[in-house]
Amino acid sequence: MDSHKHLIDNFKKVCICRSITGGTIMKAIRGGNLSFEALRRNIGVGTGNCGAKRCRHKIEEKVRDYKAGLKAEAVLSENSQDPANV
Numbered sequence: 001m002d003s004h005k006h007l008i009d010n011f012k013k014v015c016i017c018r019s020i021t022g023g024t025i026m027k028a029i030r031g032g033n034l035s036f037e038a039l040r041r042n043i044g045v046g047t048g049n050c051g052a053k054r055c056r057h058k059i060e061e062k063v064r065d066y067k068a069g070l071k072a073e074a075v076l077s078e079n080s081q082d083p084a085n086v
Protein backbone atom coordinates (compact mmCIF):
# COMPACT_ATOMS: atom_id res chain seq x y z
CA MET A 1 0.00 0.00 0.00
CA ASP A 2 2.82 2.37 0.86
CA SER A 3 4.48 1.80 -2.52
CA HIS A 4 1.17 2.64 -4.25
CA LYS A 5 1.04 5.97 -2.42
CA HIS A 6 4.68 6.61 -3.29
CA LEU A 7 3.99 5.85 -6.96
CA ILE A 8 0.93 8.09 -7.05
CA ASP A 9 2.84 10.91 -5.31
CA ASN A 10 5.53 10.68 -7.99
CA PHE A 11 3.07 11.29 -10.80
CA LYS A 12 0.74 13.69 -9.04
CA LYS A 13 1.15 17.32 -10.02
CA VAL A 14 2.16 19.38 -7.03
CA CYS A 15 2.74 22.68 -8.84
CA ILE A 16 -0.38 22.62 -10.96
CA CYS A 17 0.33 25.90 -12.78
CA ARG A 18 3.65 24.56 -14.08
CA SER A 19 2.63 20.88 -14.31
CA ILE A 20 5.51 19.83 -12.06
CA THR A 21 5.07 16.44 -10.39
CA GLY A 22 6.03 15.26 -6.96
CA GLY A 23 8.63 12.97 -8.54
CA THR A 24 10.36 15.86 -10.27
CA ILE A 25 10.36 17.86 -7.05
CA MET A 26 11.75 14.97 -4.99
CA LYS A 27 14.48 14.34 -7.54
CA ALA A 28 15.49 18.01 -7.29
CA ILE A 29 15.38 17.91 -3.48
CA ARG A 30 17.60 14.81 -3.44
CA GLY A 31 19.89 16.68 -5.84
CA GLY A 32 20.52 19.32 -3.18
CA ASN A 33 17.71 21.86 -3.63
CA LEU A 34 16.81 22.05 0.04
CA SER A 35 14.57 25.10 0.07
CA PHE A 36 11.52 26.37 -1.78
CA GLU A 37 13.60 29.20 -3.26
CA ALA A 38 16.24 26.79 -4.60
CA LEU A 39 13.50 24.68 -6.18
CA ARG A 40 11.90 27.77 -7.67
CA ARG A 41 15.20 28.84 -9.22
CA ASN A 42 16.17 25.44 -10.55
CA ILE A 43 12.97 23.74 -11.65
CA GLY A 44 10.49 26.63 -11.75
CA VAL A 45 8.02 25.55 -9.09
CA GLY A 46 5.92 28.40 -7.78
CA THR A 47 6.40 30.54 -10.86
CA GLY A 48 2.91 30.06 -12.24
CA ASN A 49 -0.16 32.25 -12.27
CA CYS A 50 -1.19 31.56 -8.68
CA GLY A 51 2.13 32.88 -7.37
CA ALA A 52 2.76 29.65 -5.41
CA LYS A 53 -0.41 30.04 -3.33
CA ARG A 54 -1.52 26.51 -4.22
CA CYS A 55 1.82 24.70 -4.12
CA ARG A 56 4.25 26.42 -1.77
CA HIS A 57 3.05 24.76 1.46
CA LYS A 58 3.10 21.30 -0.15
CA ILE A 59 6.62 21.82 -1.48
CA GLU A 60 7.91 23.21 1.80
CA GLU A 61 6.43 20.15 3.52
CA LYS A 62 8.34 17.85 1.14
CA VAL A 63 11.60 19.70 1.88
CA ARG A 64 10.91 19.57 5.63
CA ASP A 65 10.14 15.83 5.52
CA TYR A 66 13.27 15.14 3.49
CA LYS A 67 15.47 17.10 5.92
CA ALA A 68 13.88 15.28 8.87
CA GLY A 69 14.70 11.98 7.15
CA LEU A 70 18.33 13.05 6.71
CA LYS A 71 18.61 13.99 10.39
CA ALA A 72 17.10 10.67 11.45
CA GLU A 73 19.56 8.79 9.22
CA ALA A 74 22.47 10.79 10.70
CA VAL A 75 21.39 9.94 14.25
CA LEU A 76 21.02 6.25 13.35
CA SER A 77 24.42 6.29 11.70
CA GLU A 78 26.05 7.96 14.73
CA ASN A 79 24.46 5.44 17.07
CA SER A 80 25.56 2.48 14.96
CA GLN A 81 29.18 3.76 15.04
CA ASP A 82 29.12 4.39 18.77
CA PRO A 83 31.26 1.68 20.46
CA ALA A 84 28.78 1.66 23.34
CA ASN A 85 26.20 0.22 20.96
CA VAL A 86 28.40 -2.58 19.64
Ligand code: FES
Pocket residue numbers: 014015016017018045046047048049050051052053054055056
Ligand atom coordinates in the same frame (compact mmCIF):
# COMPACT_ATOMS: atom_id res chain seq x y z
S1 FES B 1 0.49 25.76 -8.37
FE1 FES B 1 2.59 26.24 -8.32
S2 FES B 1 2.66 28.29 -9.04
FE2 FES B 1 0.55 27.80 -9.05
